[in-house]
Amino acid sequence: IPDYRLHPDVVFPTFVEDAAKAVSWVIDNGDKYGADTSTLFVMGHSAGAHIAAMLSTDARFLGAHDVSLQQLSGFIGLSGPYDFLPLESGYLLDVFPEDQRQASQPIQFVSAQMPPTLLIHGSDDDVVDDGNSVRMAERITSVGGTVTLTLYDGVGHAAIAAGLSPPLDFANSTLEDSLTFLDALSGE
Numbered sequence: 100i101p102d103y104r105l106h107p108d109v110v111f112p113t114f115v116e117d118a119a120k121a122v123s124w125v126i127d128n129g130d131k132y133g134a135d136t137s138t139l140f141v142m143g144h145s146a147g148a149h150i151a152a153m154l155s156t157d158a159r160f161l162g163a164h165d166v167s168l169q170q171l172s173g174f175i176g177l178s179g180p181y182d183f184l185p186l187e188s189g190y191l192l193d194v195f196p197e198d199q200r201q202a203s204q205p206i207q208f209v210s211a212q213m214p215p216t217l218l219i220h221g222s223d224d225d226v227v228d229d230g231n232s233v234r235m236a237e238r239i240t241s242v243g244g245t246v247t248l249t250l251y252d253g254v255g256h257a258a259i260a261a262g263l264s265p266p267l268d269f270a271n272s273t274l275e276d277s278l279t280f281l282d283a284l285s286g287e
Contacts, residue, residue, distance in 0.1 A: 148179025221254030
């Protein structure tokens, strides 16, 4: 799980560039750690889902490291903001400078070349509206991409991530759904 720099030290797109650098490092070094870098997935929750979506849709970020979208086997987005404009108040106005806001929307870069996608969101998310995942799935479908949208009724923002932990997987099936997606695409 790579880290990335945060606001107020940086603003968009620096944290996405950090993530692209991490993906490049995995491709260049993964074999030293026994990783199969021919099967590479990106996944994130909330802001991490936004970053993973940017890597999966906007080829410029990975391209800066000579990595193509086709090198990603899949993308899993958990409770992600993919289509969150307009921003009207709060610290996000600083995180996403006005001249970069349109470029910060993963939905703007959706194409049939993006990797197969799993989007998971809770209907009771009061941090990131589940419409972000619904609209993202609709856009991916409209361009002929591969997407699975899973909405958990009555589940909030943090519970989606908590469902990845085996002791808490009774709350929802985030872990099971993610593993099923990974297995299907990696041939396991």
